[in-house]
Amino acid sequence: MEKEGITQALKSWPVSFRVFCIGKEMSGIFRSIVSLGFEGVSIQSTSMFPNPAPTDEDKMVILLSDGDSQQLESIAKSFYQAGVLTLIVSTTTIDKLNGICDAMTVSHIESMPFIVKSLLEPIIKQGKINYDFNDLYNTLHNTEKFKIESAISRNNENRIAELVDNLTDLRGNFILSGSEYISLVFYLNKDANPPLAISEFQPLLEYIGGFPENVSVLWALNYDDNLRPNEIRLDTIASGKNLKV
Incomplete structure (x- = not known):
């Protein structure tokens, strides 16, 4: 799984859309996120890339987390303050959102691949009535x-x-x-x-x-x-x- 994550990250670099799995409980869905198969999307685990930083190409980052943590808030803040659309999907509510992210939602871990799919699919696939x-x-x-x-x-x-x-x-x-x-x-x-x-x-x-x-x-x-x-x-x-x- 770790080798697959490295391959996915390198294959799609640089990219505009990035997904990070944060926390020990997130390893089980990492493969599910990768299997969505979106081209031009970087999917990484912070167990392998503990200190990700925003780049000039970044437009959106989706942070999947098994709860609130200092690491989650630090990563979110760095992307948000760089002007990247920063979304948190967490198993628990994040109370202090000001200056941390654009928006957050609460989800069970097993539902997170569906949320990622719903966020990325309309902006990556060309539609009949378009949504960008x-x-x-x-x-x-x-x-x-x-x-x-x-x-x-x-x-x-x-x-x-x-x-x-x-x-x-x-x-x-x-x-x-x-x-x-x-x-x-x-x-x-x-x-x-x-x-x-x-x-x-x-x-x-x-x-x-x-x-x-x-x-x-x-x-x-x-x-x-x-x-x-x-x-x-x-x-x-x-x-x-x-x-x-």
């Missing part, structure tokens, strides 16, 4: 907290409507007293059957229209050929200082 790094940056920059959820529809007639219905609890996760941000990224197989019609997105537009003006909503459409032709997946990235994580 600037969109992700605007969604997460200096928002303190973020949360990612996913749902799949196999309903041939009302696929988008069914996924939007799954979002009904999302508004309950916000205390709408400040600026909040939501990105909705839909994924389908390129050979989707039946083909997706633009008219199917009307429930989504109505849903977005129901948010207050201080909630910024972006949406995109991308491809994932790991999905079956009758499946559509929706990944929701929500952020904001008042978000419940």
Whole structure:
């Protein structure tokens, strides 16, 4: 596993997006993160690279940790103060976020590969309705907290409507007293059957229209050929200082 980590790190250097696994409990998911197979992403363990530093090429760093630690805060602070979008995914809440990172979320270790995939996939893969790094940056920059959820529809007639219905609890996760941000990224197989019609997105537009003006909503459409032709997946990235994580 250590040799694989070194190979992955060297193969993709220099890069714009970096992922670090921090803590003794993180060794079990390191291989899972590497197996996501994203080109141009450096994936490293701090057991091998204990003092990573930001470079001029860095745009985003994702720090996966088995809890709060001095090492986590030191690494996060160095990237954040260098202007790199700095995201922490930890098994415990990090209370002192000011000057440390842009945003953090709490997750079980086994769910961290899914979070990494949801953050990287839309900005690395070319979509039908595109979502790029600037969109992700605007969604997460200096928002303190973020949360990612996913749902799949196999309903041939009302696929988008069914996924939007799954979002009904999302508004309950916000205390709408400040600026909040939501990105909705839909994924389908390129050979989707039946083909997706633009008219199917009307429930989504109505849903977005129901948010207050201080909630910024972006949406995109991308491809994932790991999905079956009758499946559509929706990944929701929500952020904001008042978000419940």
